[in-house]
Amino acid sequence: MSREPLYNPAVPSRCLPAAFAGPDERSAVAARLFDRAQVGACVAVLGPDGADRTLVVNTHLKHIFGYESSVPESQVLPFESARFVDPLARSNLLERLGHDGAVADFLVRVRRVDFTPIWVEVTATAERQDGGSLLVEALVRDVSDRKKLDDQTRDLYGQLLQAEKLASLGPTISGIAHELNNPLATVLTWAERLAPRQKDADTRRGLEVILSEADRAARIVRNLLTFARKRHTTRTMVDLNQVVGETLALRAYEQRVTNINVISALAAGLPQVFADPHQLQQVLLNLVINAEQAMLAANGRGTLVVRTWHDASTDTVVLEVNDDGPGIAEELQAKVFDPFFTTKEVGKGTRLGLTVAYAIVKEHGGRIWVRGSQGQGASFFVELPTGEAQVVRAPQPPPEQIRAEVPAGTRVLVVEDEAALAAAVTEGLSDAGFEVDHASDGEEALARVAARAYDLIVCDLKMPRVDGMEFYRAIATGNPALARRVIFCTGDVVGADAERFLEESGCRWLAKPFRLADLLRAVRELLA
Numbered sequence: 218m219s220r221e222p223l224y225n226p227a228v229p230s231r232c233l234p235a236a237f238a239g240p241d242e243r244s245a246v247a248a249r250l251f252d253r254a255q256v257g258a259c260v261a262v263l264g265p266d267g268a269d270r271t272l273v274v275n276t277h278l279k280h281i282f283g284y285e286s287s288v289p290e291s292q293v294l295p296f297e298s299a300r301f302v303d304p305l306a307r308s309n310l311l312e313r314l315g316h317d318g319a320v321a322d323f324l325v326r327v328r329r330v331d332f333t334p335i336w337v338e339v340t341a342t343a344e345r346q347d348g349g350s351l352l353v354e355a356l357v358r359d360v361s362d363r364k365k366l367d368d369q370t371r372d373l374y375g376q377l378l379q380a381e382k383l384a385s386l387g388p389t390i391s392g393i394a395h396e397l398n399n400p401l402a403t404v405l406t407w408a409e410r411l412a413p414r415q416k417d418a419d420t421r422r423g424l425e426v427i428l429s430e431a432d433r434a435a436r437i438v439r440n441l442l443t444f445a446r447k448r449h450t451t452r453t454m455v456d457l458n459q460v461v462g463e464t465l466a467l468r469a470y471e472q473r474v475t476n477i478n479v480i481s482a483l484a485a486g487l488p489q490v491f492a493d494p495h496q497l498q499q500v501l502l503n504l505v506i507n508a509e510q511a512m513l514a515a516n517g518r519g520t521l522v523v524r525t526w527h528d529a530s531t532d533t534v535v536l537e538v539n540d541d542g543p544g545i546a547e548e549l550q551a552k553v554f555d556p557f558f559t560t561k562e563v564g565k566g567t568r569l570g571l572t573v574a575y576a577i578v579k580e581h582g583g584r585i586w587v588r589g590s591q592g593q594g595a596s597f598f599v600e601l602p603t604g605e606a607q608v609v610r611a612p613q614p615p616p617e618q619i620r621a622e623v624p625a626g627t628r629v630l631v632v633e634d635e636a637a638l639a640a641a642v643t644e645g646l647s648d649a650g651f652e653v654d655h656a657s658d659g660e661e662a663l664a665r666v667a668a669r670a671y672d673l674i675v676c677d678l679k680m681p682r683v684d685g686m687e688f689y690r691a692i693a694t695g696n697p698a699l700a701r702r703v704i705f706c707t708g709d710v711v712g713a714d715a716e717r718f719l720e721e722s723g724c725r726w727l728a729k730p731f732r733l734a735d736l737l738r739a740v741r742e743l744l745a
Contacts (some may be wrong), residue, residue: 257281257337257357259295263311264350267298281337281359283329295327295357302326302334314343314351324360336364397438398708398729399635404431406641409733410648435730452581454489455497457525457534457601464501465523468509476518477509484526488603490534492581500574500585504538504597507571511542511595528600533583536599544589553587574599623650627744628669631655632662632676632688633706642675642706645733646740659683663691671699673744675736678707678715678726686718693722704739706731 251258257278262270274293276286282300284293294300301307306325313320323339341355408427416424461483472479490497505521512519522539545553554575578585582602589595629651633639639655646653654669656662660683662676674692678685685705693700707715708729719726725739 251275257295257359258355259293259357260352260354261294261296262346262350263296263314263343263353264348265311268350269294269297271295278357281329281335281357282327283331283333296353296355300327302328310339311351314341314353315345318343324364335359335361337361396708397434399638401431401435401438401730402706403635403638403641405435405730406638406645406733410641410645431730438730452491452493455492455494456487456489457497457536458483458487460494460497461501461523461525461536464498464505467502468505472509472521475509475513477512478518478520480520480522482522482524484524487525487527487534488532490581490601490603492601496577496581500577500599501536501538503571503574504599508538508540508542508595508597512540515543516541527603531600532603533600534603536601537596538599539594539596541594544591544593545587545595546591554585623741626652627673628652628654628671629740630662630665630671630674630676632657632659632674632680632685634658634677634680642733642736645736646675649737651740659685659688659691662688666692666696666699673702673704673740674699675704675706675740678705686715689718689722689724702743704736704743706736 252275254275255277257275259274259278260272261274262272264270271291271293274290274295278295279286279288279293282293282295296307296310298304298307303326310320310323310325313323319342321340323341324336325339326334326336328334336359338358338360339355341353343351343353346352404427408424408431412424412428461481465479465481469479471477505523508521509519512521520541522537524537524539526535527533528535554571575585578599578601583600585597585599587595587597627650629646631639631643631646631653633642633655634657636657639657643653643655654665654671656665658680659676662674663683665671666674676685676688683691685707689700689703692703703724705719705724705726706729707726725743727735727739
């Protein structure tokens, strides 16, 4: 059985509005209901060539599309081609109506008469007319607010999922980083010990490379610890524009030789943010390098746009990094911050750059997201609060009071279970003039302290049998003066127990991998 439309030119009495229905009371009530309904309603003829005719619309539909109530119904064209933000959306709507005869809650983005985009849902029925046009009876709802809320909910859900992924991988990454810290500290210490000695040009150059690459590996480890939220940060009031300028300067040469054009549009008078400037620079470097690689892989050149502005409504500072590369497909945008996810070739990058950036921004109380579409470039946005925040600081050393000479007979006990690192530290301290003993764990160290007096102890925090915390508590009870001259060296300083212990004890500590010069300075300062 075929369904008759509400509007049929051949049968005026079937039309809903009173103007077409006759004078009876039922038609008058129906006309008032039609016009006063809080949902847009219309009857229109939609042609495949875009020649639309509107037969009747209600007042609410005029308001949805921004028309004045007095505008004649024939001039209200809600489904004309120019209304659709996506030109293919109209074709899709007509195809669905022509094939199925109806659509329900068809979501589409359209423009009002002032070109403001809005989201609407269309529920309609249609019958094909002579010439291929469609007689359409439609209800239209403005769902812009609901769509915005849905997007916010989806973003929040995505952030929760991302946080869950970070939390689950955090302990594993932290453990890996801890294991890498000991050999890195050994390499750095030996390279520093050998650097001042007489050597030929090739040996000198080789040692410089070893130091440089070991430092690079140490930075990668720090990135891993940042990803795992296992690293203290030192925050201060930071001018984001200054960080952007310094970071772009680091990439200027590389961008010039690879035909990357950079446009910076930095807002004047930008409020400062409370942040770790080095970590912000790391975030920006990751975003910039990621954009450069995408543009070069797709086009062999590109244009990078870096913008900043202040969003007064949220009291945040926003950074945008935009590229004209291949873009990111919508279905992949939720995955780009996942650990080890990449669209690059095998061997290109660590696959943790964006994940580290995500972790840093979240740790600063901000958010990071990506927008763009396949083939139309990508924009990464970083939003940071400008309000005050509590600073998280690593313990800072007192003012330098370094003695030029080590008093004769100054004794240091090195407590370290990693044999190679223990040997490097022991010999480095011996080179500096100290008398040095070594204990492989806290139990052996307690025995040595009981048998001999020491001026200072350099102790690992995490060891088998008796760890650094147990060792410290034991000597604090029996020899409180010595307990005040303990320096801890550790690769995992912010586990809940370790962090609380270091704060409560007030002990000086160095994060692995450390430089020998830093250790010597700390030792001399503490003895002073």
